[in-house]
Amino acid sequence: MTAPAIEHATFVIERELPASPRDAFRFWSDPRLKQRWIVCHPDWTVLEEHFDFRAGGSESKRWRTPEGAEQSYRAAYLDVVPGQRILYAYEMGFGGQRISASLVTVEFVPAGAGTLLRFTEQVALLDGSGVQGRRIGTETGLDRLAEQFQAVQPS
Amino acid sequence: METTQRPLDLLFTALADPNRRAMVEQLSRGPATVKQLAEPAGLRLPSAVKHLQVLEHGGIVVSEKAGRSRTYRMRPGAFRQIDDWVRQREAAMEAAFDRLVQAMHDIPPEDDTP
Numbered sequence: 001m002t003a004p005a006i007e008h009a010t011f012v013i014e015r016e017l018p019a020s021p022r023d024a025f026r027f028w029s030d031p032r033l034k035q036r037w038i039v040c041h042p043d044w045t046v047l048e049e050h051f052d053f054r055a056g057g058s059e060s061k062r063w064r065t066p067e068g069a070e071q072s073y074r075a076a077y078l079d080v081v082p083g084q085r086i087l088y089a090y091e092m093g094f095g096g097q098r099i100s101a102s103l104v105t106v107e108f109v110p111a112g113a114g115t116l117l118r119f120t121e122q123v124a125l126l127d128g129s130g131v132q133g134r135r136i137g138t139e140t141g142l143d144r145l146a147e148q149f150q151a152v153q154p155s
Numbered sequence: 156m157e158t159t160q161r162p163l164d165l166l167f168t169a170l171a172d173p174n175r176r177a178m179v180e181q182l183s184r185g186p187a188t189v190k191q192l193a194e195p196a197g198l199r200l201p202s203a204v205k206h207l208q209v210l211e212h213g214g215i216v217v218s219e220k221a222g223r224s225r226t227y228r229m230r231p232g233a234f235r236q237i238d239d240w241v242r243q244r245e246a247a248m249e250a251a252f253d254r255l256v257q258a259m260h261d262i263p264p265e266d267d268t269p
Contacts, residue, residue, distance in 0.1 A: 007237035011245055015252045023264040027255055037254035039247050119248060125237045
């Protein structure tokens with residue numbers, strides 16, 4: 001057996017937000033405000049929750065999925081400048097196995113009366129042959145091929 | 156390292172046949188010998204070998220000979236999992252940022268003029 005390959009990728013999402021960088025920042029630093037928008041899974045049972053937002057602080061969450069598997073998120077805040085930027089590293093685990101590790105940079109850029117949010121994630125995807133990988137295996141690959149095919153078809 | 160993409164038409168040719176797609180599904184669960192691939196498809200060995208050569212030529216699988224049997228496996232990176240991971244993550248974050256914009260509309264900025 002060959003060792004599973006580690007794959008790397010970087011992606012950037014930009015979004016215009018309707019208020020100042022200072023206001024936008026609150027929605028990351030205040031757990032009650034963050035709760036309103038962050039990715040959540042209502043069907044997962046929360047087992048553990050911890051939120052310590054400051055440079056050097058950490059955030060972690062553990063859930064049990066309806067299938068009974070344990071899913072975990074653990075982040076370390078590396079750099080926090082209110083109203084300007086947040087840098088954090090996080091890892092995702094599934095069934096006690098680490099799936100990915102990422103470095104995330106969130107930038108708040110003043111844009112008129114609002115804010116340009118720039119979210120950059122640099123990820124190392126671990127253990128490509130693991131449980132998670134099997135779930136998004138070939139079928140997704142074939143789906144993607146079909147999409148690409150449709151995209152190049154003349155309309 | 157690969158510097159060029161496999162031509163898409165080779166890939167499509169390789170996947171155009173239901174027997175070959177079934178082989179790809181099987182190999183995505185783990186490596187298999189020609190015999191192991193031929194049996195569930197109800198193919199004779201020479202016919203299975205022909206199909207597998209098309210898949211190999213299309214860059215989807217690789218093979219290696221050990222003793223008298225040849226074992227096939229998915230070529231690493233044939234369908235890159237990282238692409239799927241990034242697409243799912245991007246979609247999740249886009250949806251989250253939709254909710255963020257909505258939440259910012261719902262909750263007015265604090266009146267803390269400097």
